[in-house]
Amino acid sequence: MMSGLGFLVAARQCEIDELEQLAGTIALAQALGELVHQLQRERGLSNLFVGSGGAGFGPQCLAARQDTDRAIAAAREHFDPLPGATGYPGSRARLFSRIAYALHGLDALAGLRQRLDQLALDVDAVTAAYCKLIASLLSVVFDATDNAADPEVSRLLLAYFNFVQGKEYAGQERAAGAAAYASGRCDARRQQQLLTLIDAQEECLQTFGGFADARGLASWQAAQDGLRLAELERLRRIVCTAPADGRLDPALSMTWFEHCTARIDAMKQVENALGEQLRERCEQSVAAARRDLHAHQAVLQKLVSQADAPSPPGEAAAPLAAFFEREEQAASDGAGRAGAPAYGPRMEREILAMLREQARRLQATSDELATVRAALNERKVIERAKGLLMAHRQLSEEAAYRMLRQTAMEQNRRLVDVAESVLALSSYLGGQAPAGP
């Protein structure tokens, strides 16, 4: 029969288990970050290859594919043990369903490359395909973030996810701008797309800023080069303000690509630092929880052995157990009461203090997690509203995002509030919910 003390120890052990699972989640997120980065490179080079009509960038493409394939193999090594492992916090079904979708996309990559080699796709189709694959991987990272049980790690994971997502928008901006410069012109639709991607990037980086710690913010600060940024802004201005019938200098295509790439590579360095920091933070939490458990185990061992000992026969009636006392009372005479048997009540008080301390800590954890999750939920609401608009209005993701943003600006409301209104009125839109994870 499990005693209350047994459950006290079991609860502590569970905390350690949950933190260790979190370490696995972080390793998975890092591996997926790496894979996303390789796919971003492959996407960029594939665009240049297709844009050049197959005349250039062939060898670079092949090399990038090999790097991607290595990253895929590494990611799969993180996926494989998951179904056998126990105790993933949150819905394993949802995580597995997202992984299934992402793996399905990775399986389709060979076919995409084949079509690409045959020059059977245009630059926009290539970009869209890689974006979809990357999005499916990022949704796995997001799901892992969503389920972290440690508030501080959860905050850092949220910062990490937003940084990686922001970097992906930077990658999409690179592709869109490169396509514009290479074609020598930029129409209004493309300009709108670029502005949306710049906005989305900034929003991600803002969320990152809100959840990163001082060290994370410092790495991002250090990675930004003022001159390089100024040049990027200049190139952005040129492409975004070009008149519909005006000409862009195609020679700027490579300059644009290189600038964006330097930025993305710098972001990758920051991403690596954030991942490393996350890993360290989680290790520290595990170590602290272990120390804590060991420190308490001695006390618990003593308490258990005392609890097992039979009460001396003929002992005076037990005083009312500390459990039943009002808390002020328990606190004020915690050292034992006059006339009470020597160790009985004291022992109970120790146990009770430990129970209360544990409950307090777990409650604080839940409360902090609720704060972090609120931020995660905002993203989910926006994603769902976007998906709804995409499905019902046949809009692209960008167009749906733009529509929400526009409404938010016009009505001077937060993006998430507009998204909530859209969801609340979803039945007015008719049809069904959006597909895809």
Next chain:
Amino acid sequence: MMSGLGFLVAARQCEIDELEQLAGTIALAQALGELVHQLQRERGLSNLFVGSGGAGFGPQCLAARQDTDRAIAAAREHFDPLPGATGYPGSRARLFSRIAYALHGLDALAGLRQRLDQLALDVDAVTAAYCKLIASLLSVVFDATDNAADPEVSRLLLAYFNFVQGKEYAGQERAAGAAAYASGRCDARRQQQLLTLIDAQEECLQTFGGFADARGLASWQAAQDGLRLAELERLRRIVCTAPADGRLDPALSMTWFEHCTARIDAMKQVENALGEQLRERCEQSVAAARRDLHAHQAVLQKLVSQADAPSPPGEAAAPLAAFFEREEQAASDGAGRAGAPAYGPRMEREILAMLREQARRLQATSDELATVRAALNERKVIERAKGLLMAHRQLSEEAAYRMLRQTAMEQNRRLVDVAESVLALSSYLGGQAPAGP
């Protein structure tokens, strides 16, 4: 190496596992509901015993204790396997910590009874002690409710929890009213306590009404006896409006007790029906999920064997995989395209359709759960605000609740909004967070 299909199956299996764990949670909640009921009876009879100065109700008390002890043994049988079991959704640490606290209280019960037999406690102290023990058990039920992964079961569990909690307030009302009638007078403090308990009951029953299904509402409807209710209301009016120096008829003490008991027993019948209904609902979900898995396994088996077969050599270049198509496109020509190889793309489309269907279902589940959880969070916010006021203002639970309610009425705001303001201003109150789970 796990394939996407492997994860698709694993996700379905996880859904079934989660539902089966939920069945265990429901059985635990039922056992705890039973134990709470026995403790409520024991509390009522103990009050009468102490109130009579030990002259009456001794044998009934002893019989009630035996029933309680049987219910404790049954509850422990549900606790024991938990630490060994895997995959409890949500924080096992928090659940175990709550169980540890509750078990600690159950261990202290023997001491409480001993003191009671010695008439060393007054009626209020007896009531308070049993209330605390019951609250610790209800917090375990609440935690289990908080973690249910199936939205419909989660709604029913929330209805169940609120009903059981409402019944507990009815039990506390019985105790408070009995004390008043037995003493022959009812001061303003006691009247306030009674009104608060009546309010709290009604609030629980309202929440119950918002989450129960038609069948649950019907059992509650059927259990209410108009005449009995009218008599209870008459007795409530008498005790709550008695002038401070007025006399209450002590003969009404037994009438009050019996009326309240009849009401509580009727509520227990409803609770049992709700529990049974929950169990059935969960079994149905498990059966449906199993049927679903079997139906898909045939398809999956076929798909897996096809996926494993090597592509015929010299096959024409694959078309762009369905994964990379826009969704409208995929939906509009889901039956395969002209010129595409016979089964390759169709198979992929089938897989993709299954993946999307699963993702859609899991997403819908998450969204529904979010709605139910919002209601759970409201309770948590109110509980925390109450705890904060209790700790900082040295208030009883009732007084803290009354303070929140009063403010809500004066400011015409919802209780939860007032509670949120209290938490937001917690630093203004100084001191530390409330103790106890």
